[in-house]
Amino acid sequence: MHLRFWPVFLRNFLVWQKLAIPSLIGNIAEPLMWLVAFGYGLGSLVGEVQLGEEKVRYLVFLASGSICMSAMNAATFEALYSAFSRMHVQKTWDGIMNAPVKLDDVLLAEMLWAGFKSLFTVTAILFVMLALGIGQSPKLLVAWPILLGMGLTFSCMALIFNALAKGYDFFTYYFTLVLTPMTFLSGVFFPRDQLPPWIHMISQWLPLTQAVELIRPLFLDRWPEHAFVHVVVLMIYGVSSWMIALHLTRKRFGR
Amino acid sequence: MRDAYLVCESLNKSFGPTQVVNHVSFQIAPGECLGVIGPNGAGKTTTIRMCLGLTQPDSGNISAFGWKMPVDELKIKSQLGVVSQFDTLDPDFTCAENLMVYGRYFGHSIKDIAKRIPKLLEFAALSNKANAKPGELSGGMKRRLSLARALINDPKLLLLDEPTTGLDPQARHLMWERLQQLLQQGKSILLTTHFMDEAERLCHRLLVLDHGKTIAQGTPRDLIEEYLEPDVVEVFGTNAISLATSDLKNLAQRVETSGETVFFYTHRAQPLLQALGVYQQIRTLHRPANLEDLFLKLTGRQIREEA
Numbered sequence: 001m002h003l004r005f006w007p008v009f010l011r012n013f014l015v016w017q018k019l020a021i022p023s024l025i026g027n028i029a030e031p032l033m034w035l036v037a038f039g040y041g042l043g044s045l046v047g048e049v050q051l052g053e054e055k056v057r058y059l060v061f062l063a064s065g066s067i068c069m070s071a072m073n074a075a076t077f078e079a080l081y082s083a084f085s086r087m088h089v090q091k092t093w094d095g096i097m098n099a100p101v102k103l104d105d106v107l108l109a110e111m112l113w114a115g116f117k118s119l120f121t122v123t124a125i126l127f128v129m130l131a132l133g134i135g136q137s138p139k140l141l142v143a144w145p146i147l148l149g150m151g152l153t154f155s156c157m158a159l160i161f162n163a164l165a166k167g168y169d170f171f172t173y174y175f176t177l178v179l180t181p182m183t184f185l186s187g188v189f190f191p192r193d194q195l196p197p198w199i200h201m202i203s204q205w206l207p208l209t210q211a212v213e214l215i216r217p218l219f220l221d222r223w224p225e226h227a228f229v230h231v232v233v234l235m236i237y238g239v240s241s242w243m244i245a246l247h248l249t250r251k252r253f254g255r
Numbered sequence: 256m257r258d259a260y261l262v263c264e265s266l267n268k269s270f271g272p273t274q275v276v277n278h279v280s281f282q283i284a285p286g287e288c289l290g291v292i293g294p295n296g297a298g299k300t301t302t303i304r305m306c307l308g309l310t311q312p313d314s315g316n317i318s319a320f321g322w323k324m325p326v327d328e329l330k331i332k333s334q335l336g337v338v339s340q341f342d343t344l345d346p347d348f349t350c351a352e353n354l355m356v357y358g359r360y361f362g363h364s365i366k367d368i369a370k371r372i373p374k375l376l377e378f379a380a381l382s383n384k385a386n387a388k389p390g391e392l393s394g395g396m397k398r399r400l401s402l403a404r405a406l407i408n409d410p411k412l413l414l415l416d417e418p419t420t421g422l423d424p425q426a427r428h429l430m431w432e433r434l435q436q437l438l439q440q441g442k443s444i445l446l447t448t449h450f451m452d453e454a455e456r457l458c459h460r461l462l463v464l465d466h467g468k469t470i471a472q473g474t475p476r477d478l479i480e481e482y483l484e485p486d487v488v489e490v491f492g493t494n495a496i497s498l499a500t501s502d503l504k505n506l507a508q509r510v511e512t513s514g515e516t517v518f519f520y521t522h523r524a525q526p527l528l529q530a531l532g533v534y535q536q537i538r539t540l541h542r543p544a545n546l547e548d549l550f551l552k553l554t555g556r557q558i559r560e561e562a
Contacts, residue, residue, distance in 0.1 A: 015345070015347045091341060097309060098335075100333045101360050
């Protein structure tokens with residue numbers, strides 16, 4: 001692997017640096033509002049959630065799921081809307097490819113960048129959760145690389161749709177038809193046990209489910225069960241999405 | 256020809272059933288400016304894209320600086336400067352930052368790039384705009400910033416795709432002056448343009464493309480001499496168009512009409528001008544034949560709708 005992607009990654013970083021504070025506020029405000037409204041509001045009605053043998057405060061249940069949702073959304077937004085702006089609207093990619101940088105390098109930089117940006121967002125949210133006393137386990141340190149891997153996986157998936165898009169409108173489908181249902185089926189807001197058996201079956205193979213199953217126990221100061229399987233499934237999603245995204249992007253620029 | 260910087264041999268490219276580049280060959284020598292002219296859809300941009308490795312030719316060879324495409328694509332690109340048809344400047348960065356960020360794509364160190372930036376901004380007449388963003392620049396300034404950006408790696412050969420389209424005459428003249436300077440420094444330029452005065456002024460040699468084929472090549476003067484009569488008399492005004500079919504046509508070697516104007520191409524303009532003197536309602540313009548006449552002769556006067 002060559003380091004030609006690095007100046008492209010750096011370019012995105014430098015632009016972001018100029019807008020980091022307002023963009024960060026935008027990125028963490030929404031998940032925190034969910035947490036306040038549902039965690040404290042709904043949480044006082046629900047009280048505790050049965051999770052296997054254990055009863056868990058709803059606020060902690062929701063926080064551990066919603067941080068995964070935030071990682072997914074942050075990476076997806078960056079790899080869809082922002083990458084599309086650079087690729088199609090501003091023609092930034094075309095400019096870069098007139099220099100000795102290949103399309104594959106540009107795509108790799110975009111993929112890593114969306115993963116990094118997602119990690120930055122969830123780190124900020126994680127700090128707020130720590131400050132609120134929602135999670136305090138030292139095991140949460142392990143959540144960090146998991147959330148990075150998850151951000152990278154979802155950025156690979158989003159880049160497939162980036163490669164296919166003719167305009168921004170197309171991304172609405174991805175959000176409303178793919179990500180939103182996945183959020184409801186992956187145990188972010190309620191335990192998956194509530195789902196009808198056949199949906200439960202499907203839901204256990206969704207990429208977001210893997211992340212939630214890995215992250216939630218860490219909030220509860222436990223190690224996740226079947227961690228290896230979840231990591232492998234996430235990686236399969238990530239690697240296969242990357243290969244499809246690369247193929248489709250090359251095709252898009254093939255003329 | 257000395258060892259050419261760029262050699263293209265018999266390039267072919269089809270998109271679907273349309274052959275957009277058809278056996279095109281050319282070379283560019285050090286210090287030479289080659290103009291590629293042709294109507295919209297003639298294959299100019301596709302030819303440039305093939306030279307950059309962005310489009311793969313169906314057949315044919317491209318080599319530059321002794322390296323071959325596509326295996327040495329990155330080595331070749333490290334010696335090229337490109338100004339594409341549409342600006343791809345980074346709107347979020349200042350002029351100076353645009354140059355810095357672009358320089359890094361070539362793997363140059365921040366220190367080396369920083370040293371070049373003031374000189375390049377001065378060259379682009381943008382020294383007082385170093386901290387302005389592209390959105391605050393005029394069209395001419397943006398094009399000059401694009402040119403400065405293309406020079407960040409001190410390239411041997413510049414590929415310029417319609418560098419002055421959309422500019423006002425002042426901005427265009429400043430661009431021409433800068434391109435002349437670069438040629439004097441020994442850089443080579445491949446230029447596509449729709450402006451025949453630009454091609455005549457800057458280019459040592461021209462390649463005329465139409466429907467993907469080379470239909471003529473040579474120096475601007477030689478081409479005009481080869482294909483055209485030296486004098487043109489344009490006639491317009493009431494009923495001027497009927498003169499095209501009158502006996503006057505015997506005083507010219509060739510007659511063309513466009514709208515309400517008649518063009519007489521002739522080796523001897525005087526007899527024709529005298530004969531035209533009797534017509535009260537018309538006006539005439541007598542001028543030497545130029546590249547525009549050549550271009551229209553070779554590619555026709557009809558509008559290219561497919562563009």
